[in-house]
Amino acid sequence: MILGISSKNSYTYLWHIYGDIIFKTATLEERRRYYREEWSEKDLPKFITDELRMREFGFDHLGHGPNDRYKVFKGKDSLRRFLRYKTPFAAYISVAFYNNPRRRGDWLKSEYVFDVDAKDLPIRSCDCDGVCEICLSEALEIVNNMIDTLEGDLGIKKIHLIYSGRGYHIRILDDEIMDSDSELRSEILKYVAGAEVPKLKYGNISEGSGSSYNFEHFSIPIAYPKVFTKRIKYNIQHLKGNEEIDDINKNLLKDIIKNRDLLDDDQWGIFRSKIGPRRYKNMVTGMARVNLATIDAKVSIDLKRILRLPTSLHSKVSMKCVEVKDREWFDPFKSAVPKFVEERK
């Protein structure tokens, strides 16, 4: 767990204070105050300011979507002037670097992104309509697990975590992945998300060249089966019972929840026999789908997408989009609430 009970309590406390005043759309006046009084170019992460002029910027001035696109800034100063003057509803920056960003021409490379939105999590413990402290903390736990896999298994470096206002962006600037195409990106995504059911059969690949063995994912405590096991354990432990998941019918869902305590001690073998081998197969297939749906996969494979600019204001929920420095203990209610919200009290 990323958040211990005590920190969850403190969340609840803050939630009571802010619950009725945060997550409201920021007024034009509040946006002005934010960009003119609080925003500072010094807060822009270095990975954003490096090669700034090779990125495309996009803006949403009225809250209707980012329709002011293809903007380019020579440096931090011109960006600052623009933001102070226009105080946009939302500001975005491309994951792509171009020689000619004004026309999105001559593409050079793109960051590799995982987008986890708390409100779109297919399994979450809360009942809120949009986002709340519970689903936000669950989104953080999920992205932390993903970063562990990206670093630990895949050895990927230059990873930045951004709190986007309603979820998290993992932004990766690893040189060898940045110039890769969508195909490679979707293969990495499947591994990191746990979107594929691990193979059952191990041993020799060719016919007639010796014996092969069957192993369920939980019997192999390393490599991809370990990632998959961890992801579905998380899912099972967070089920509420009212989820609609393909391949998992109501009865199966009920039985999964009934027997899930066995997984606290990783007694997967017994858990599987309680569920029954055929239904277990359905569960695993359904969970692989849930894992894929946890991430907005089309963001990951898109080479030209624009993402919320770190330091900008997410006006719809009145939260700041900020880089997460300490991913284990990040608390959006401490680090991403703009001053004007405090003053709404």
Added chain:
Amino acid sequence: MVLLSFINPLSEEGQEIVKEKGDLESVFSSNDELIYIVTHDKRQNIDDDSLIPESYGDLAIKRIQWYIERKNNKDFNNDDYSYLFNEEITEADVISFHLISQAIATKLNPNSREARFFVESQGKIIEERLVKLPEQERKEIVNRILNQLIFQENINWKFLKELVASKKISLTDLVLDEGNIILDKEDFINRFGDKFKDRAPDRMYEIIIGDSIKELILTKMIMQNTENYLQKIREMSSKIEVHPAISELSEKIAQSISELTSKYSGFYGVGGSEGSMKIGKLIKEAFPPCIATTVEGVSSGGRNDAIVLLLTSFVSYARLYPAIFRNEGVDVKVSDIDPNLTITLNEILPLIYEAADNCSPPLFDDQPQEKINITSKLGFGMYENPELDHEGETTWYTPMSCEKIKMHLPQLCRPDKLCAKIGNPLSYYSRAKWLMEKEGKSANSINSNNNSNGDSKNNNNQ
């Protein structure tokens, strides 16, 4: 000791053989040495002369023939091709490998099925040759070739990223730690020894990694290198004149593949563009689940992409040119098949518009501009309706792959059994149609559709 080039014809040793003995003047000359090796192979079936390759050119064709026969022929007898697995054939085999490469790269499309069959056959040949080697020799040669291909102790998976991107190797099949692909036993035990509670780590190493992952990597790397080699020859070939023997070989390869595929499967069609240009009315029963769901309407969230990107391209190609992926590189326009746009206006667009109307909320109610986008994806520019004068202003989009659908429109992807075998909804459609025809299920409806399809037949002939 087996020659390295028996497994890897692209090795330096293989290239030396080609330099020394590869002679384009004798591609189709009878080669006594080759005939001797083939006819003296202990397992070789020699009671039929047509089974014995007499020249390097013959051998080149037989290599691909073996692969297609093996895959499709229920009565396949490996002893008909036993010589392919005899080490003595190495030199002739290496020469024939390079001959096929030249024939395919210079005369055929790199994405052609000929190229695909060649690369796949190379992979299968390697696998079978390895299986037939004595265990110790097999281990040794795998290690030697991998050392040449990889150069370093620890390989980072990114070194193989081309193989991952082209799905020759799945990351989920590898044992990865800090970016490295773990292949060495000692390394495995050092890293993961304490993770196994009930099983001995060295035994688990043999099962999870053992030689199988090494052989998988080796095979797939050689397949990838073969693809790259084809590409390289193709780039160079524009500057040099192609030898007549190579042209002849490429024709023979294409002909042989065409004969074999039509022999074994109606699914591949008769071959050649005319054969697969057949068009027929849309058979909704053959739609893949994602398309069937889209036709019934999609709720907000994926509406635009489902109708504009997926359905528009699917319906238009399924109706007009389902063979697009088999004839890649062919530049085809809607009007090549539907010259007066009768089918497009009367059958294709109504189906798309109906699906758009089934969406909740109906797509055009709040986004009427999507009509223009649909026209644009058919290749008729940015206008509300397709008109011949505007054709070519935009591209006629091909349907996205299953992989992309899974990512972009996950709510539509509800795979059934047939989905497991295909990678694009259009291939599903062709296959399902073919299966239905084979089973006679909808033979009547297909026939009656064709009969009532006078318009399109005429169009096709124009």
